[in-house]
Amino acid sequence: DAGVIQSPRHEVTEMGQEVTLRCKPISGHDYLFWYRQTMMRGLELLIYFNNNVPIDDSGMPEDRFSAKMPNASFSTLKIQPSEPRDSAVYFCASSLSSGGDEQFFGPGTRLTVL
Amino acid sequence: KQEVTQIPAALSVPEGENLVLNCSFTDSAIYNLQWFRQDPGKGLTSLLLIQSSQREQTSGRLNASLDKSSGRSTLYIAASQPGDSATYLCAVLSGSARQLTFGSGTQLTVLP
Numbered sequence: 001d002a003g004v005i006q007s008p009r010h011e012v013t014e015m016g017q018e019v020t021l022r023c024k025p026i027s028g029h030d031y032l033f034w035y036r037q038t039m040m041r042g043l044e045l046l047i048y049f050n051n052n053v054p055i056d057d058s059g060m061p062e063d064r065f066s067a068k069m070p071n072a073s074f075s076t077l078k079i080q081p082s083e084p085r086d087s088a089v090y091f092c093a094s095s096l097s098s099g100g101d102e103q104f105f106g107p108g109t110r111l112t113v114l
Numbered sequence: 115k116q117e118v119t120q121i122p123a124a125l126s127v128p129e130g131e132n133l134v135l136n137c138s139f140t141d142s143a144i145y146n147l148q149w150f151r152q153d154p155g156k157g158l159t160s161l162l163l164i165q166s167s168q169r170e171q172t173s174g175r176l177n178a179s180l181d182k183s184s185g186r187s188t189l190y191i192a193a194s195q196p197g198d199s200a201t202y203l204c205a206v207l208s209g210s211a212r213q214l215t216f217g218s219g220t221q222l223t224v225l226p
Contacts, residue, residue: 043203091158103214106157108157
């Protein structure tokens with residue numbers, strides 16, 4: 001398996017623009033997680049899905065952030081409108097089940113909002 | 115709310131030394147604890163996963179222990195090599211929301 005795939009790897013955009021980050025989890029994994037990493041706050045869970053259904057989105061910072069998982073092999077994290085403080089590395093991770101199994105992380109998307 | 119602390123924040127050792135990285139957590143009701151490695155500008159690589167019922171896990175030169183009652187875990191690296199230089203992150207899975215909470219990491223430098 002190729003592991004968790006994220007695209008794009010780098011994104012530079014201007015304040016106010018819409019940004020869409022994409023993730024393909026490991027085949028067969030039924031949990032998908034979105035994290036954000038910054039120097040100030042470290043790694044934080046934004047939202048996670050089980051069998052394509054959002055379970056906990058309490059980490060989503062604002063209504064400007066939204067996430068979808070239309071099928072078992074694809075998820076998006078959208079920021080609209082983007083702001084400079086959204087600049088961070090966004091990671092997607094997947095696991096076979098929550099509670100027992102390892103989470104496997106993608107390479108991340110480095111987002112810079114000017 | 116679960117809090118995870120890693121000490122030290124940075125560590126520099128000469129090649130060949132054995133070393134220990136520490137992780138502590140405030141809520142002992144965890145499902146598992148995972149150690150990750152992160153290289154600069156890269157994603158996280160899972161090193162070891164310890165279930166709450168386990169005391170330790172080993173993989174090659176790495177050994178991780180878990181003392182759930184005291185809220186502590188250690189990652190032992192034997193015979194360190196320059197290629198071990200990276201940031202090591204500890205994370206615990208806990209809570210009704212089954213959230214993975216990360217420590218801030220230990221930045222390890224192994225000098226040749």
